[in-house]
Amino acid sequence: MAELGAHLTAAPAGDDRPSIFEAVAQDSLMAAVKPALQHLAKVLAESNPARYGFLWRWLDEIYILLDLLLQQQYLARCSASFSENFYGLKRVAIGDGKQQALASAGLPKQQHWKSLLLLVLVPYLKGKLEKLVSSLREEDEYSIHPPSSSWKRFYRAFLAAYPFVNMAWEGWFLIQQLCYILGKAQHHSPMLRLAGVRLVRLTADDIQALEKKFAAAAPSQAHSIKTQVQSAMKKALDGIAFSLSTGLSVGVFFLQFLDWWYSSENQETIKSLTALPTPPPPVHLDHGVDSALLPKLKTMCPLCRKIRANATVLSTSGYVFCYRCVYNYVKTHQRCPITGYATELQHLVKLYSPES
Numbered sequence: 001m002a003e004l005g006a007h008l009t010a011a012p013a014g015d016d017r018p019s020i021f022e023a024v025a026q027d028s029l030m031a032a033v034k035p036a037l038q039h040l041a042k043v044l045a046e047s048n049p050a051r052y053g054f055l056w057r058w059l060d061e062i063y064i065l066l067d068l069l070l071q072q073q074y075l076a077r078c079s080a081s082f083s084e085n086f087y088g089l090k091r092v093a094i095g096d097g098k099q100q101a102l103a104s105a106g107l108p109k110q111q112h113w114k115s116l117l118l119l120v121l122v123p124y125l126k127g128k129l130e131k132l133v134s135s136l137r138e139e140d141e142y143s144i145h146p147p148s149s150s151w152k153r154f155y156r157a158f159l160a161a162y163p164f165v166n167m168a169w170e171g172w173f174l175i176q177q178l179c180y181i182l183g184k185a186q187h188h189s190p191m192l193r194l195a196g197v198r199l200v201r202l203t204a205d206d207i208q209a210l211e212k213k214f215a216a217a218a219p220s221q222a223h224s225i226k227t228q229v230q231s232a233m234k235k236a237l238d239g240i241a242f243s244l245s246t247g248l249s250v251g252v253f254f255l256q257f258l259d260w261w262y263s264s265e266n267q268e269t270i271k272s273l274t275a276l277p278t279p280p281p282p283v284h285l286d287h288g289v290d291s292a293l294l295p296k297l298k299t300m301c302p303l304c305r306k307i308r309a310n311a312t313v314l315s316t317s318g319y320v321f322c323y324r325c326v327y328n329y330v331k332t333h334q335r336c337p338i339t340g341y342a343t344e345l346q347h348l349v350k351l352y353s354p355e356s
């Protein structure tokens, strides 16, 4: 299947072009990392809110910092993002022609910074926007007031427009992928186009040069304190990035498993397999029993069968009576006259309707 795909997508651009499967697989690799970390942070925060609560609150910011560090290292060393390197790909500047730079040489400055920004900042901002939209939507659903200020009206318009903007965004990526499959585009993602780069496979020369580069990264003699501090800082950052990337490489399959495990459709299956059977509803909620005790007219008291005076509701069952009737009844029986729920005098709530 992969061979057929690669054959199908072979384009005039040359043999170094990755197939759509490789390109999409590396995209989804990084997309799976964040949700998995989110679940991890959530589990930690729930187990010990005092110690790990900050992880959950600042996850986006912690993630973008680590992501920035990781991608910066990979772009500088291998001319690729972590996941692109994982799939044996590299970025080359558009218009490099046949004379492609080796992966170990890094990208030209402009393409490097554009790549870094688009790799790290765009997913962060998109995530923030999605969170904002869902919180606004929640607020909008629970507010009972009509939109008063112009800000509120702006929010409403924004909420109404958001699905279309999102659809256009996703459509843009889809069309780009389609063009790539048909060999009409150099990029499978608009982000690559904006960064001014395209993806190609690593060549044997690239791999050799990368290996040489890693081997040559031995510590050099430092003289002044400034350069020593600088090299120590660089070493520390390199160390963090290195452990991140090693951890990620090992954890990638574990993360994808976690992501699959926690995906919403899967949750249903897991729940149905592991959940205890739902207990049957209480017998006295049976409507047949209730309706015999209830008067036909809604404004009548079920106890004295007259129009209610000083309407009072039981917070345990929700039924409404005269204050005097239900007070006496609950005082002697300690239960709701209709449902039989255990009820005390503190559960009586007087109703003040606008008409009275």
Ligand SMILES: [Zn+2]
Pocket: 301, 302, 303, 304, 305, 306, 308, 309, 321, 322, 325, 326
């Ligand atoms: Zn009554």
